Every structure is written in C-alpha cells, then in structure tokens.
C-alpha cells in the first residue's frame with residue numbers, strides 16, 4: 001500500500017483495536033472496577049504486576065535502544081572487536097538476582113491474598129449459602145434461613161457471605177468479577193469461598209468453566225442490598241405459601257396447568273429443596289428468564305414453548321407434555337405474578 005493510507009496503516013490498526021477493546025467489560029461485570037473485597041484484592045495484584053511488567057519493559061527496551069544506537073558499527077571501525085563479556089560473573093549475577101527479587105515481590109502478596117481469600121475461620125459467624133451449579137443455572141440455598149432461590153443471590157452489603165459450592169453434574173466455576181475472584185464448582189467435593197460487596201448493586205455473575213453448549217448463557221446476579229433490606233427479603237421469602245391461589249382466573253388456570261403438566265416435579269415454589277430445575281418462588285421479581293433473557297411475557301412464552309431454541313442442551317426440553325399457546329400464556333401470567341417480596345433488584349438500584 002502506497003500513499004497516506006499505507007503510512008498510517010499501523011495507526012488505523014491500533015485505533016481499531018482500541019475501539020474494539022474499549023467495548024469489553026460492562027459496569028458490574030468487570031474486575032477493573034472492584035466493588036467488593038475479593039475483587040479489590042485481585043485489583044491490587046493486577047496493579048502490582050502491571051507496574052513490575054512496565055518497569056521490566058522499560059528497562060529492557062532502554063538497554064536495547066542504547067545497544068543499537070551507541071554500539072553501531074562505525075565507519076572506519078569495520079574490523080573492531082568490542083570487549084567480550086561472555087561468562088562475566090558480575091553480569092550473570094545481576095540478571096539472575098533482579099528477576100528473583102521481582103518474582104518475590106509478586107509472589108509474597110499473591111500467596112498472602114490467596115490464603116486470605118480462602119480463610120474459613122469465621123465461617124460459622126456469617127451467612128452461609130449452599131450453592132449448586134447445574135447445567136445451565138445456579139441454585140442458592142440459605143440453609144439456616146430455610147430459604148431456597150435460584151438465579152438471583154441476595155446478600156447484605158458490608159458482610160462476608162460464605163458460599164459452599166458443589167455441582168450436580170459437570171465442573172462449573174462461579175465468578176462475579178466486580179466483587180470476587182472465581183472458584184471451581186466440582187461434583188465431588190465442596191469448595192468454599194466468601195464474597196463481600198461494599199455497596200448496593202446488581203452484580204453480574206458468569207459460569208467461568210466450559211460446561212456444555214449453553215455455558216455462555218449460564219448467567220446469574222448477585223443482588224447486594226442493605227442489611228435491613230436483606231432481613232426483609234429473607235422474611236418475605238420465608239412467609240411464602242406455595243398453595244396460595246392467584247387472584248385472577250387466567251393465573252389460576254396457569255397454576256392448574258403447571259400441576260397438570262409435570263412442571264412441579266422439577267420446579268419448587270416455596271422452600272422445598274427440590275432442585276432439578278430452578279426454584280420459582282420469586283420468579284416474577286427476577287429481571288432475567290433462564291439467567292439472560294429480559295423478563296417479559298413474550299420471552300417467557302417462547303421459553304415454555306421451545307426451550308431448546310433459547311438454551312441449547314438445557315435439561316427441561318422434552319421433559320414435559322407439549323403445551324398449547326393458551327396453556328403457555330396462562331402459565332406465564334401465573335409465574336410473572338410470583339413476587340413475594342418488596343425487595344427486588346430495583347432495591348439495589350438496578
């Protein structure tokens with residue numbers, strides 16, 4: 001390429017990359033704007049390692065440039081052989097010791113942070129949530145409170161919440177970048193990690209371990225509300241009566257249709273720990289269906305009629321009788337009315 005286009009090719013490429021990369025990261029889904037203890041701890045390490053890398057880069061680049069400029073072969077010195085430094089004890093020592101020091105500066109805080117974040121000594125004094133990773137959704141069981149919920153994890157701000165995590169099938173990994181690091185969720189053994197949010201907010205969580213065709217859609221939310229709001233939410237969830245009849249006739253049909261179509265063999269409403277499918281107690285309060293679709297009636301009807309097109313490989317497809325549009329519509333009406341609490345993602349300033 002000749003002309004001005006060719007000259008600026010590099011600049012174009014760089015600006016293109018900058019624009020594309022600037023699109024990465026969303027607020028409340030980024031480790032670079034930490035809003036919780038674990039994320040802050042990671043961020044400090046990110047900054048430290050970036051500083052060290054920059055230092056190394058600048059030093060190496062300077063030495064390189066000096067070598068190129070100062071020690072060029074000069075006119076009239078074609079046969080000049082510079083002083084040979086191969087095997088110099090002094091130089092070898094310098095470039096062995098400096099990297100060791102740098103690695104130590106990196107390693108000591110990293111190991112300290114790793115042990116700090118894995119510390120379980122205060123576990124029994126704090127809220128404990130049993131987390132189950134499932135293809136492709138998350139279940140949260142507050143054992144002491146006898147509250148069951150899926151997809152949305154409610155926590156109070158400024159408090160450690162211990163997550164005791166297991167998988168019901170394959171390996172998943174729980175990651176809420178804005179407030180914590182990530183941890184594997186295994187079928188055989190329980191892994192524990194704590195999370196702590198500094199301020200109210202809806203923090204986006206992701207499954208960070210390839211677990212099947214809908215892995216990338218296995219999203220969830222951590223909803224951090226004030227401690228008072230959290231107490232209120234727990235009390236509201238505890239007082240749900242799963243047998244309660246809805247007010248209007250369409251929703252009543254929907255409730256009956258769910259009973260007739262095998263839905264409740266997998267889905268619990270209320271505090272029953274039944275967890276083949278997501279718990280639906282506060283389904284109407286969630287802002288997403290199956291973790292990632294905007295909550296509205298049309299999306300819900302689409303899900304009920306053809307889940308496979310929305311989440312390939314999900315474990316609901318084909319496990320219930322085919323629904324008529326009318327049935328799907330009435331079920332959707334019923335499910336969207338399941339709003340047991342005044343505390344919703346909006347309370348956290350969604």
Ligand code: HEC
Nearest residue numbers: 135136137261262263266277278289290314315316319320
């Ligand atoms: C074999 C068990 C099973 C049966 C039967 C079943 N589901 Fe599901 N359902 C699931 C699973 C598993 C998911 C989670 C899918 C995913 O996200 O990968 C799900 C997801 C859902 C969701 C989304 C929940 C959320 O948190 O966003 C709704 C709503 C739902 N099912 C309603 C129904 C209805 C209504 C019926 C009956 C017509 C039904 N299900 C029958 C297993 C089942």
Ligand SMILES: [Cu+2]
Nearest residue numbers: 172207211218
């Ligand atoms: Cu997963």
